[in-house]
Amino acid sequence: MKTHFQTIVIGAGSGGMTVSIGLSALGKDVAMIEGLHVGGDCTNVGCVPSKTLIHEAKNFRAGMNPDNALKETIRKRDELRDIETEEVKEIENLTFIEGMAKFTAPKKLAVTNAAGETTEFSADNIVISTGARPRQLKIDGLPDERYLTNIELFDTETAPKHLVIVGAGVIALEMAFAFQKLGTKITLFALDNRALTTAIPEAAEAVQASLDRKGIITHYGATAKSFDESSRTLTLAQGDDEIVVDDVDQVLVAIGRVRNIDSLGLEQAGVKSDARMGISVNSFGETNVRGVYAIGDVTPTSAFTHSANAQGRRVVQRIAFPLLPMAKKEPIFPNAIFSDPEVATVGLTSAKLESSCHKNAIKRIRVDLKGNTDRAYTDGIEEGFIIVDAVRLTGKILHATIVAPHASEMISFFTLAISQKISLYKIYRLVYPYPTFSSAILKVGDFFMRETLTNIVGEIKAYLRYRFARPTK
Numbered sequence: 001m002k003t004h005f006q007t008i009v010i011g012a013g014s015g016g017m018t019v020s021i022g023l024s025a026l027g028k029d030v031a032m033i034e035g036l037h038v039g040g041d042c043t044n045v046g047c048v049p050s051k052t053l054i055h056e057a058k059n060f061r062a063g064m065n066p067d068n069a070l071k072e073t074i075r076k077r078d079e080l081r082d083i084e085t086e087e088v089k090e091i092e093n094l095t096f097i098e099g100m101a102k103f104t105a106p107k108k109l110a111v112t113n114a115a116g117e118t119t120e121f122s123a124d125n126i127v128i129s130t131g132a133r134p135r136q137l138k139i140d141g142l143p144d145e146r147y148l149t150n151i152e153l154f155d156t157e158t159a160p161k162h163l164v165i166v167g168a169g170v171i172a173l174e175m176a177f178a179f180q181k182l183g184t185k186i187t188l189f190a191l192d193n194r195a196l197t198t199a200i201p202e203a204a205e206a207v208q209a210s211l212d213r214k215g216i217i218t219h220y221g222a223t224a225k226s227f228d229e230s231s232r233t234l235t236l237a238q239g240d241d242e243i244v245v246d247d248v249d250q251v252l253v254a255i256g257r258v259r260n261i262d263s264l265g266l267e268q269a270g271v272k273s274d275a276r277m278g279i280s281v282n283s284f285g286e287t288n289v290r291g292v293y294a295i296g297d298v299t300p301t302s303a304f305t306h307s308a309n310a311q312g313r314r315v316v317q318r319i320a321f322p323l324l325p326m327a328k329k330e331p332i333f334p335n336a337i338f339s340d341p342e343v344a345t346v347g348l349t350s351a352k353l354e355s356s357c358h359k360n361a362i363k364r365i366r367v368d369l370k371g372n373t374d375r376a377y378t379d380g381i382e383e384g385f386i387i388v389d390a391v392r393l394t395g396k397i398l399h400a401t402i403v404a405p406h407a408s409e410m411i412s413f414f415t416l417a418i419s420q421k422i423s424l425y426k427i428y429r430l431v432y433p434y435p436t437f438s439s440a441i442l443k444v445g446d447f448f449m450r451e452t453l454t455n456i457v458g459e460i461k462a463y464l465r466y467r468f469a470r471p472t473k
Contacts, residue, residue: 008123013040015296016129018312024093049154057181066159066182103269132257132297142227160249167254189219336408344411347399361466393463395424
């Protein structure tokens, strides 16, 4: 086997696959190193099995065996993994290397395979795409066979009768709704004071209402004290109170992720990293060491499959066409939570909007699906809305959150609008198919036009204050 390549990619997840396949398709000599499974978290323990399970749960009906949904999830995951593994091995200009990689110098790696054999490799460019792993939580008395993270969860073939979920973020909520549909009793607790702390409060309130309506028990501001195996009880601490959760079958811990960078030997390469923020990169994905790149979970700005993919595309262009002009900033990354209802968002966070010196010149528009779209009526939708924050007078969109069925499909409209500076004036003139949930976007434009044109003097004054205000430091 050759030991020097034009580019070596560490990690065969979404970002790593994007770079490896992209560069090899352009005729570049590429090696991709993977220590576990092709496809990374997305294929094996993340997006693919979780969305398969969510799909199976939606189709679940009384009298069906919930174990079949779990087995089908595993079958489809394994099938896709096998397909991707075989495809990678057949790609022209791409060498697949199995093993764990560690830097020995800025452009050199030692790769150790399952047999313990180590081989030295070097490259002109190295791309770090090693992803992240679940954050662990020690619960006194809880046996290993009852402890789950998303890794163990998607190898489970028997649906628990009572699943306790630790956390109130994306994985926790998606699995809470999915397993509830399969007939599992769900108790969810978190140290946070509400679900979805990164989302706007209105989105969290809608999700919480759905949790309550479906009988999912939630405890916030709570931590695990201990588990008693003889009685199968989990004791929680909530302030000065204790909560005893009975008849617990399994506990799913979903409290965040830890970047896979501690065993890479970054110090040997001279690559700067931070325990909290990960590997430092510029907007093109390059670290402080020229020719060494990082993408995906290991960077400060990416925590999703689609953002890792987007970063990977930028690295492909940077390596293959270094003289070709590129946008200096990363594209904006939307995100979606496949809860019930779905929550999708893009643009500035609530914290950034609130801290802006221009916040008085920002108009918040909310359009509820019920009463504003006939599709909500035909589908019996009681909850759901679109919230948009836009600059007064100009209609420049700064943020959008959608809580609705298929919100994950709808959010790309606002991603395009923000990135291409499409104002609410232009959106007002669009025509939408009838009847669709997306027609609520038209109502956003209607509201903006009505509020602006009936108060044009006030809107001009607000905009001028926004335009000429001193930015906060």
